Amino acid sequence: MAESTRVGSPQTARSGNPCVWCGREVAVTGVGRRRRYCSQSCRQRAYEQRNAVKGTTIPADAVILTAVEAVELVDRMFEVRCAAEDVATAVAEGAESSELAQLCERLTELAREAERFR
Known part of the structure; x- marks a missing residue:
């Protein structure tokens, strides 16, 4: 079986990765860590929410x-x-x-x- 079609290969695991913030598909760069956000805007919104819940009883990964x-x-x-x-x-x-x-x-x-x- 070819490397690119094998289940669990890095290329297969990276396709269709949803944005942690909005759920849209994140572009696959193929190099380095997987991107978690589809845009800088989503990354910023997630950062703002994490900071907003600091010091509260709301979990940092909560979706509000x-x-x-x-x-x-x-x-x-x-x-x-x-x-x-x-x-x-x-x-x-x-x-x-x-x-x-x-x-x-x-x-x-x-x-x-x-x-x-x-």
Whole structure:
């Protein structure tokens, strides 16, 4: 098996790494440590939050959401569940492969959106 396709190889482990702050995909540089943030802005926001919780009982790795952000996250998760149920229903009803592909594409799109916390 080639080095680049072996499971657990450095190249495979680095692909699709989400930003610790916003959840967007982080570009892979291929050299040095893995980047944790997709941009300097996300890195700065994370720094500000870590400093804001210093000296409190809130854990440094806590994700703090406003009430609006929490509601939006729950709404996105509901959309993902509904899309998954649509796929399951289409499979049970023997839908065409093109329809299933379209439903799976929508499910994947919604899941990516739901990964974003901010």
